[in-house]
Structure formats: structure tokens, C-alpha cells
Amino acid sequence: DSGVTQTPKHLITATGQRVTLRCSPRSGDLSVYWYQQSLDQGLQFLIQYYNGEERAKGNILERFSAQQFPDLHSELNLSSLELGDSALYFCASSVTSGTYTEAFFGQGTRLTVV
Amino acid sequence: TQLLEQSPQFLSIQEGENLTVYCNSSSVFSSLQWYRQEPGEGPVLLVTVVTGGEVKKLKRLTFQFGDARKDSSLHITAAQPGDTGLYLCAGANTGKLIFGQGTTLQVKP
Numbered sequence: 089d090s091g092v093t094q095t096p097k098h099l100i101t102a103t104g105q106r107v108t109l110r111c112s113p114r115s116g117d118l119s120v121y122w123y124q125q126s127l128d129q130g131l132q133f134l135i136q137y138y139n140g141e142e143r144a145k146g147n148i149l150e151r152f153s154a155q156q157f158p159d160l161h162s163e164l165n166l167s168s169l170e171l172g173d174s175a176l177y178f179c180a181s182s183v184t185s186g187t188y189t190e191a192f193f194g195q196g197t198r199l200t201v202v
Numbered sequence: 203t204q205l206l207e208q209s210p211q212f213l214s215i216q217e218g219e220n221l222t223v224y225c226n227s228s229s230v231f232s233s234l235q236w237y238r239q240e241p242g243e244g245p246v247l248l249v250t251v252v253t254g255g256e257v258k259k260l261k262r263l264t265f266q267f268g269d270a271r272k273d274s275s276l277h278i279t280a281a282q283p284g285d286t287g288l289y290l291c292a293g294a295n296t297g298k299l300i301f302g303q304g305t306t307l308q309v310k311p
Binding site for chain 1: 233235237242243244245246247250290292294296298299300301302303304
């Protein structure tokens with residue numbers, strides 16, 4: 089158990105809908121990362137938050153947004169969903185942000201868009 | 203854009219064989235990590251290397267960071283079926299943790 093909790097574990101929704109994925113980092117970790125993993129794309133970095141502030145941005149679509157709350161949990165919002173958004177979404181957390189970063193991953197949320 | 207390229211992408215070997223997985227980039231990273239991921243699970247951190255030329259051992263696994271901190275290798279000695287999984291390298295720089303595409307390893311008994 090990594091200590092990172094993601095909910096829900098599975099999500100099935102229709103195209104055009106909006107969903108929210110939730111992540112609780114390990115106790116004491118200030119950084120939260122979101123990744124998308126699909127079969128043909130590998131693990132793609134979406135966005136990182138550090139202590140409530142956006143720190144780094146990757147290949148995140150405009151339809152996607154995220155935030156980190158004062159209690160350090162994070163949510164990833166996906167809207168106007170398309171079939172191609174079906175993937176595993178992982179959250180990871182780490183103590184530090186910067187050069188020495190060891191990330192601990194949650195179990196992921198498997199999103200299926202039908 | 204920082205990219206990490208892993209090779210080979212797929213590897214199927216017999217139990218007891220040795221293997222090496224490579225992770226290469228044109229960019230310099232402050233640190234590089236190796237993860238192992240099983241189907242339906244999140245990646246699990248195996249090791250972090252920080253210093254150019256650094257070598258770390260974890261039982262039958264040997265990790266090396268290139269002198270220029272642009273590449274790394276993972277060597278497994280006497281592979282076992284329990285080593286089967288997806289091996290990912292990841293480079294850390296300016297707050298981002300960038301992953302390679304991964305190497306899928308299958309060790310047959």
C-alpha cells in the first residue's frame with residue numbers, strides 16, 4: 089500500500105459527460121501529480137500541484153482541469169468526455185517538488201467512456 | 203520537449219536468463235528513477251539514482267546512471283517469473299517527472 093488513495097476505482101460514463109477523480113496523497117506529501125495511461129501512449133504527465141499551487145503542466149487538454157485543496161487532496165475534472173479519454177488515470181504524491189522527486193502512486197481510476 | 207526512450211519495448215525470456223533494459227535521453231536529468239508496474243496497479247518505485255555514474259543494487263537488480271546523467275540501465279540477473287511486469291524509467295527535472303514508454307518483461311518458467 090503506497091498510502092495514496094484514489095477514488096473511484098472504476099468509472100463508466102457516456103460521451104459528453106463530466107467526471108471528477110479524487111486523490112488523497114500520502115500523509116506529509118505536499119506534491120500531487122496526475123498521469124494518464126493508455127495502451128498506445130504510455131504514462132503521460134498531465135499536471136502537478138505543490139501545496140495548493142499549480143507547479144508544472146504537461147499534455148493536459150483544455151477540457152481537463154485540476155486543483156489541490158487546503159487539506160492537500162486533489163481532484164481532476166474531465167469534461168466533454170470523448171471515447172479517446174478512456175484510460176487509467178493515476179495520481180502520485182511526493183514530499184518534495186524539484187530535483188529529487190520520488191513519487192508514490194495510487195491504484196488508479198479506470199475511466200471508460202462509452 | 204524532454205523525452206525518455208526505453209529499449210527494448212518488449213522482452214520475453216526464460217527463467218534464469220540475464221537481461222538489460224536501457225533508458226536514454228538527449229536531456230540531462232537531476233535524478234532518474236525506475237518503477238515496476240503490474241497490470242491494473244500503479245507503478246511502484248524501485249530505485250532512484252542521482253549522481254552521474256552511480257550504481258545501485260537491489261537483490262538481483264542492478265541500476266546504473268550514466269556519467270552525463272542522460273541515460274540509465276537496469277540489469278536483472280537470473281530472471282524469475284516474479285520479475286514479469288512493466289518496467290518504467292522516469293526522469294525528474296524542474297518539477298516534472300517524465301516517464302519512458304516502458305519495457306514489458308515476460309519471464310517464462
